[in-house]
Amino acid sequence: MRGRPLLHTSYEADQALLNTTAKRVMLGVFFLIVISIPFQIIPGLKFLGEDDWLRLLSTTAVFAIGALGLNILTGLAGQVSLGHSFFMGIGAYTAVWLGGAVGGPLIGLGLPIWVWLPAAGIVAALIGVAVGPTAVRVRGLYLAIVTLGLVFIGEYFFRNWNSLTGGSQVGRDFPRLQVRLWKEEVPIFDFTTPANWFGVEVSGVAKTFLLLAVFALVFTLLAKNLQRTRVGRAFMAIRDRDIAAEIMGVNEFAHKLLAFGISSFYAGIAGALLASFVTRVIPERWDLFLSVQFIAIILIGGAGTVTGAVLGSAFVVLLPRIVQNFTLWLQSVATEGDGILSSIANVFVATTPEDFGLVNTFAGVGPGLSVAQLNLVLYGLLIIGFLIFEPLGLYGIWLRIRNYWKGWPFTY
Amino acid sequence: MRRKSKWLALLLVLGLVLAACGDGGAETTTTAGEEPTTTAGGGEEPTTTAGEEPMEIATDVGVDLEAGTITIGLLSDLSGPFAPLVSVINTGHEIYWADVNANGGINDLQVNLEVRDTGYVVDTHVQLYEELKSQVVAFGHSTGSPQTVAINPSLQADGILAIPLTWYSGWSDPAINANLVPHGTPYCIEAMNLIEYLTLQAPDATTIAIASSPGDYGEDSNAGAVLAAEALGLEVVYDGTARINPADEATLAEVASGIAGSGAELVWVTTSPTAFGSVYGQTLAAGFQALWSGAGPTWNPALVGPDSPIKDALARDFYVSAYYAPWAADSVGNQFVRDLVAEYAPDAPPLDYYAEGVIEAKIMHQALLAAYDAGDMTQAGVLAAAKSLESVTFDGLAPDETYVGEPNDRVQRAVFISRPDPEGLAGGTSTGVSQVESNYTSPLAAGFEFNETCFQLG
Numbered sequence: 001m002r003g004r005p006l007l008h009t010s011y012e013a014d015q016a017l018l019n020t021t022a023k024r025v026m027l028g029v030f031f032l033i034v035i036s037i038p039f040q041i042i043p044g045l046k047f048l049g050e051d052d053w054l055r056l057l058s059t060t061a062v063f064a065i066g067a068l069g070l071n072i073l074t075g076l077a078g079q080v081s082l083g084h085s086f087f088m089g090i091g092a093y094t095a096v097w098l099g100g101a102v103g104g105p106l107i108g109l110g111l112p113i114w115v116w117l118p119a120a121g122i123v124a125a126l127i128g129v130a131v132g133p134t135a136v137r138v139r140g141l142y143l144a145i146v147t148l149g150l151v152f153i154g155e156y157f158f159r160n161w162n163s164l165t166g167g168s169q170v171g172r173d174f175p176r177l178q179v180r181l182w183k184e185e186v187p188i189f190d191f192t193t194p195a196n197w198f199g200v201e202v203s204g205v206a207k208t209f210l211l212l213a214v215f216a217l218v219f220t221l222l223a224k225n226l227q228r229t230r231v232g233r234a235f236m237a238i239r240d241r242d243i244a245a246e247i248m249g250v251n252e253f254a255h256k257l258l259a260f261g262i263s264s265f266y267a268g269i270a271g272a273l274l275a276s277f278v279t280r281v282i283p284e285r286w287d288l289f290l291s292v293q294f295i296a297i298i299l300i301g302g303a304g305t306v307t308g309a310v311l312g313s314a315f316v317v318l319l320p321r322i323v324q325n326f327t328l329w330l331q332s333v334a335t336e337g338d339g340i341l342s343s344i345a346n347v348f349v350a351t352t353p354e355d356f357g358l359v360n361t362f363a364g365v366g367p368g369l370s371v372a373q374l375n376l377v378l379y380g381l382l383i384i385g386f387l388i389f390e391p392l393g394l395y396g397i398w399l400r401i402r403n404y405w406k407g408w409p410f411t412y
Numbered sequence: 413m414r415r416k417s418k419w420l421a422l423l424l425v426l427g428l429v430l431a432a433c434g435d436g437g438a439e440t441t442t443t444a445g446e447e448p449t450t451t452a453g454g455g456e457e458p459t460t461t462a463g464e465e466p467m468e469i470a471t472d473v474g475v476d477l478e479a480g481t482i483t484i485g486l487l488s489d490l491s492g493p494f495a496p497l498v499s500v501i502n503t504g505h506e507i508y509w510a511d512v513n514a515n516g517g518i519n520d521l522q523v524n525l526e527v528r529d530t531g532y533v534v535d536t537h538v539q540l541y542e543e544l545k546s547q548v549v550a551f552g553h554s555t556g557s558p559q560t561v562a563i564n565p566s567l568q569a570d571g572i573l574a575i576p577l578t579w580y581s582g583w584s585d586p587a588i589n590a591n592l593v594p595h596g597t598p599y600c601i602e603a604m605n606l607i608e609y610l611t612l613q614a615p616d617a618t619t620i621a622i623a624s625s626p627g628d629y630g631e632d633s634n635a636g637a638v639l640a641a642e643a644l645g646l647e648v649v650y651d652g653t654a655r656i657n658p659a660d661e662a663t664l665a666e667v668a669s670g671i672a673g674s675g676a677e678l679v680w681v682t683t684s685p686t687a688f689g690s691v692y693g694q695t696l697a698a699g700f701q702a703l704w705s706g707a708g709p710t711w712n713p714a715l716v717g718p719d720s721p722i723k724d725a726l727a728r729d730f731y732v733s734a735y736y737a738p739w740a741a742d743s744v745g746n747q748f749v750r751d752l753v754a755e756y757a758p759d760a761p762p763l764d765y766y767a768e769g770v771i772e773a774k775i776m777h778q779a780l781l782a783a784y785d786a787g788d789m790t791q792a793g794v795l796a797a798a799k800s801l802e803s804v805t806f807d808g809l810a811p812d813e814t815y816v817g818e819p820n821d822r823v824q825r826a827v828f829i830s831r832p833d834p835e836g837l838a839g840g841t842s843t844g845v846s847q848v849e850s851n852y853t854s855p856l857a858a859g860f861e862f863n864e865t866c867f868q869l870g
Contacts, residue, residue, distance in 0.1 A: 052543035059539070105868055159626070159657075167654065169627030170869055171534065171558050205542070278535045280562035285534065321543075324528075372491035372529050 015228050017221070034213050038206030051205045056321055058209045061216035062274045064313040067297040068223040068306065069266025074295070075304035076232060077259035078239025080140065082291045083147030084267050086154035089286030090127050091120035091268025092174065092275035093164055099175030102183075106172055107164045112180035117272055124268025128260040136256035139242075151288050158283035171282035174275040177208055208277060215273065216310070219266065224306045226262070235259055239304075296379060300386050302393030311394040320375045327359050327371055472790040474549030475521070482517075482789075483524045484509075484776060485548035487540055487563075487574075489555040492532030493658075493684070497709070497765055498555055501577070502527060504749075504769015505552060507756040508777075518780050530555060534562050545570055550779070550794045553577040553772050557628035560592070561869055567591040573779065573795040575772050579708070579735060580628040581636075582865035584823040593779070593798045595771055595813050596735030597824045599629060599707050600636030600866035601857050603680060605827045606705040606733050607640040608854035610678045613731075614703050618645070621676035621702075623652030623667045623691070625683040630654055632867040633682035633707045639866075643856055650674035658687035668694035679704045685712030692730075693722050705731040713764075713844030716834040723834040732830040732845050736767040736810040739843040740836075741828075741850065745809025764843050771810050778804050811851050823862045826851045 008014035018024045036042055037057065040049035047053060070084050099116035100108025135146050159168040166172030178187035191211045192204045226232045234255045237245035246252050275281045293316060301312020327349060334345040350357030350368045360368040369377070390396045469475075474483040486505060489498045509523045517523060526548055528540040537559035544551070545566070551574035554560045560576045560583075567574055568591050581598035582588045597605070611617055622637045624630025634653040641648050650670045657663040664687055671679055672695040679702050681688055688710045711732045716723040737746050739762045749770050753760050760766075779798035783789045786797055798815065805812045811826040829849040836842030 050546065052539065052546070055539055055542050059535070162654075166869075167626050167631075168657070169558065169625070169629070170631075274535075278538055278562070279565070280534055280558060282534060282558050370491045370495075370529055372531050 017225055017228070031217060035210065038202065038209055039200065049206070051203060054203075054205045054209045056317060058205070058212045058277060059274075060314045060317040061209070061212040062270055062277060063294075063297065063317055064216045064310045065219045065273065066267055066270030067294055067301070067309040067313050068219055069263045069270065070294045071298050071304065071306065071309040072223060072226065072235070072266065073259050073263035075298055075309070076227065076239060077235040077256060079136070079256060079259060080144045080295075081135075081147040081263070082144050082288065082295070083150035083154075084263075084294045085286045085288065085290035086147075086150040087124045087128060087264040087267035088271030088274065088290065089154050089158055089283075090264075091124045091271030092281060092286070093158070094123040094268065095120040095272035095275065096172065096174050097164060101173065101175075105163075106166060110183050112182060113175065113178065116175060117269065120272035121265040121269040124271070125261045125265035128264025128267075129257055132257040132260040135260065136253060148288070151286075151291060155283065155287060158286060165283045168283055171280050171285075173280055174272075174278075176279070177211060177273075177276055212273065212277070215269075219269070220306060220310060223266075223309075227306065231255065231258065236304075296383055298393075299383055300393050302395030303391075305392070305395040307398065308393050308395035311398070315394060316379075319378065320372075323375055323378060324371050327374070330359075467787050469784065470788045470790050470793060472792075473546060474791065475789040477521070480517070480521050481524055482521045482780060483526055483548045484550060484552045485544040486525055486527045486552045487530050487537055487544070487554045487559070488527055488577075489532040490527075490529040492530070494532060494555065498577070500763050500765040501553070501769040501772070503757060503760060504766040504771075505773050506769075507752040507766070508770045508773035510756045511752055512773075512777065518777070519784050521784075523780075525552065530559060532556055532559070534559050538562050538566070541566060545572060549789065549791055550776065550798075551575065552776050557582075557869065561588075564588065564591065571792040571795055573791070573798050575775055577768075577772070578628065580865070580869070581632050581823075581862075581867065582628070582869060584819055584862065585865040586819055587864065591795060593775060593801075593813075593815050595775060595824065596810065597827050597857075598636075598866070599633035599682070600639070601823070601825050601860060601862070602707055602733055602735075602827055603633050603636030603682075604640040604643075604857040604860060605825070605852060605854045606731060606829070607637060607646075607678065607680055608644060608856045609829060609849070609852065610680075610703050610705055610731065611644055611646070614677060617677035617703070618647060619649045619674070619676045620646045620678040620680060621650035621652070621671045621674045622648060622680045623650070623656055623671060623683070624654060624681065625656045625658060625687070626654035628867060628869055629707065629709070630656070630682045632865075634680070635866040637680045639860075640856060646678065649676050656681075656683045656687050656691070658684045661690075664690045665694060667691050669698070671695050672698040672700035675700075677702050680706060682707040682710055685710060685715060689715050689720075689722060692726070696722060696725055702729065703731070704729045705733060708734050711845075713837055716832045716837055716844050718834075718838050720834070723832070726832045727834055730832050731848075732832060734764065734828045734830065734845075735824075736764070736771060736806075737808065737828050737850060738830055738845045738847055739764050739767070740841070741808070741847050743808025743850075745807035748807065749809060762843050764845070767809055771806055774806060775801075775804050775813065808850070819864075820862045825853045825857045825860075828852065 013019065018027060033042065037045060037048045038054060040046040048057065066084065066088060070081065073079050073081050095116040097107055098109050098111045098119055099113065100106060102108050102110035131150065135143060138146060158165045177191040179189040180187045191207045194201065194203050195207065234245065234250045237248060237250050238252055238255055242252055297312035297316045298309055300315055302308025330345040330349045331351055333342055334349050335351050348358050350360050357368050359374050360370055386393055392399065469477060471477060486502060488502055489495055505525060509525060512518065513522045526544055528544060530537040530540055532555065541563045550572060554563065554574045555577045557578045557580045560578060572591060574592055576583045576592050576594055579596050579599050581600045583592050583594035584598055620641050622634050624634045631654055638648065652667045652670055655663055655667050668691045681691060681704065688706060692704065716726055737743055749766050752770065753766060778801055779794055782797035782801060783794045786793065801815045803812055803814050811824055813824060814822045816822065828847060829852055830845035830847045833842045833844055833846040836846060837844035
């Protein structure tokens with residue numbers, strides 16, 4: 001059926017993972033672009049290949065994995081959870097129990113990544129299933145409170161279990177992204193040290209990024225695939241109307257439990273990868289704010305959509321950096337230039353303590369907001385804005401753009 | 413879908429409110445005065461000695477000989493728990509470099525600061541380090557121990573110098589500090605100094621209660637307190653090490669009743685000023701009285717502010733420890749800080765913490781001058797120069813530092829001891845403290861054999 005991509009003649013074609021040629025090509029091109037970033041090939045995107053941007057993109061990849069997990073639970077199955085950071089913490093501490101340094105003052109078995117990474121997901125999933133029976137009996141706001149409780153219970157244990165977590169405000173080192181067969185001294189492959197690949201210098205940060213990008217791709221495809229399976233459709237049926245779903249033969253209890261398990265698996269993997277990538281994490285990292293960030297990610301990206309979870313992660317992780325660069329640019333305009341642009345910039349930034357401005361850009365104390373506070377304000381405004389004007393989030397905006405060009409030059 | 417979104421929005425607001433509750437105390441309460449930006453001005457007064465041949469200076473990152481600039485990074489907590497303190501410290505940096513730049517800079521090179529707000533979050537700290545490492549020649553400070561430990565491997569791999577803004581004893585441990593130049597007395601030696609000083613004030617005391625926040629700060633400090641108690645023959649009748657969680661009222665009540673119930677004659681507490689005020693107030697209410705002291709950051713002049721109900725009791729019981737002399741102290745170094753504030757931040761209130769910024773900036777200044785003289789202003793060159801500084805003097809503002817020799821020889825042991833001064837604060841004649849001992853080292857602290865950190869950060 002060439003030229004008519006939306007005409008599906010078989011059930012398989014209709015339900016395919018990527019059901020149009022355009023989607024297949026675009027995913028391929030997108031992934032090639034992502035892979036090429038560290039090598040600074042594409043003009044205009046070269047700055048992304050610098051170490052600090054690569055770190056941000058790596059964080060995006062890890063957050064995307066976590067957000068995909070929450071999206072399965074909240075977006076697909078409709079179960080609101082504020083406990084995501086708890087499961088990430090479980091994943092991280094499972095990883096460090098199995099993979100942490102041996103012989104130190106803290107618990108660690110020194111096992112390789114192929115043990116601790118899957119275990120991080122599995123243990124988090126098991127705990128998710130274990131707390132599930134309590135959680136799935138309640139709905140909506142009550143479920144949110146139950147999962148909120150998890151965060152605080154978790155934080156209490158993380159803070160006080162010093163021999164595992166290193167203790168409050170101290171934290172500990174996490175196993176690095178290195179591949180070993182077993183416990184040998186020198187890793188077979190180290191994703192954190194620079195190397196020379198076929199004559200091309202690749203930094204440690206770049207290798208970490210490539211690894212995490214591949215992980216993110218695999219988990220994205222798995223999540224996308226889940227949506228079209230029997231289980232995924234059962235999740236959506238429960239989300240849309242649980243009683244109706246049960247009448248259709250969907251076992252509500254089992255499927256809610258399964259959603260908790262899968263979501264926690266993703267969270268555990270994301271937590272382990274995040275801790276390993278940052279290298280040192282204090283127990284206070286797995287707090288309520290992290291959970292809120294994930295809810296923000298799926299709301300901004302578009303609840304219930306896989307693309308949205310990835311877009312939302314990029315947005316939430318990159319926003320602080322963009323705001324920071326923007327204020328620094330405003331500062332340079334305000335102090336160096338003159339004319340109308342400089343006057344406008346001056347309204348927004350306070351370059352000295354006397355200067356009126358929304359944001360402080362000098363080193364000392366001042367009356368305006370700090371860049372971090374401005375970020376929080378923007379978060380809030382964006383979430384409100386998206387909920388009111390674009391409930392489908394960034395994905396919704398993308399849909400509109402796509403539909404506009406689909407019909408171009410006609411508007412219908 | 414729409415109904416779901418409404419619920420989510422409600423939850424999110426709830427979540428944000430809850431998350432925001434923890435940051436309530438982070439608002440800054442001070443305002444600084446006028447500060448010329450450090451980028452302004454040219455080098456009108458060159459300080460290089462005449463007849464010297466212009467030599468080749470090696471540079472890589474952060475030093476631009478053509479533009480005549482040196483860029484220093486500050487990893488500061490400007491929105492987290494230590495924001496009120498660190499923003500004043502940053503003003504100290506600003507006024508110090510404004511003065512250096514106005515007087516010709518570093519051999520005609522103007523010094524700029526690149527400040528980033530870490531929010532006291534480890535991930536953000538590491539991320540901002542990665543951003544700044546390709547812009548700055550060195551880090552003028554790195555706030556927080558877990559944060560500094562997290563960037564330490566990168567500092568070593570990249571060969572960059574940082575000045576830790578924390579007094580963890582590990583910074584004087586050669587196993588950890590290859591790229592760090594610490595300053596001030598580590599918490600554990602500070603505890604020995606102050607506890608021995610308390611025993612001199614109360615020679616008959618035989619019991620001590622100790623309590624602290626978790627982490628390098630409270631636990632390093634209490635490691636020193638336990639050693640001191642042992643050496644001085646004091647019995648530890650209550651040990652609340654790492655028990656205080658400043659955000660959790662219940663832990664404060666538990667520690668307060670533990671201290672009050674122990675009947676100790678001396679108390680050593682290391683936590684945040686608000687948590688200390690609460691614990692101290694509760695023990696007072698229980699009718700408990702003893703001689704108290706705590707590590708430097710436990711103190712805040714607001715504890716003896718005009719509205720404080722505990723100000724008179726504190727003036728009776730408390731000994732304030734600091735790593736530098738208070739604002740009003742009579743020394744050349746303190747006069748220098750007061751002059752800097754008067755000239756470059758005339759509206760800024762008198763506070764003790766400018767000194768910390770000036771001390772850090774001064775160490776960096778010496779390192780940069782030494783690197784210039786050695787003809788190597790690369791990141792590695794500045795690190796090597798800092799590590800070979802034999803003496804950095806602060807003219808009485810803080811004890812002099814050295815960065816060569818054995819750890820036991822170069823670790824700082826002197827502290828400054830003051831008494832709370834509510835009258836002086838109310839009358840505007842002091843910053844709430846009046847100094848009783850300057851550059852004080854107790855016999856126990858002087859004799860302590862320091863070879864490695866008192867408290868291991870896992």
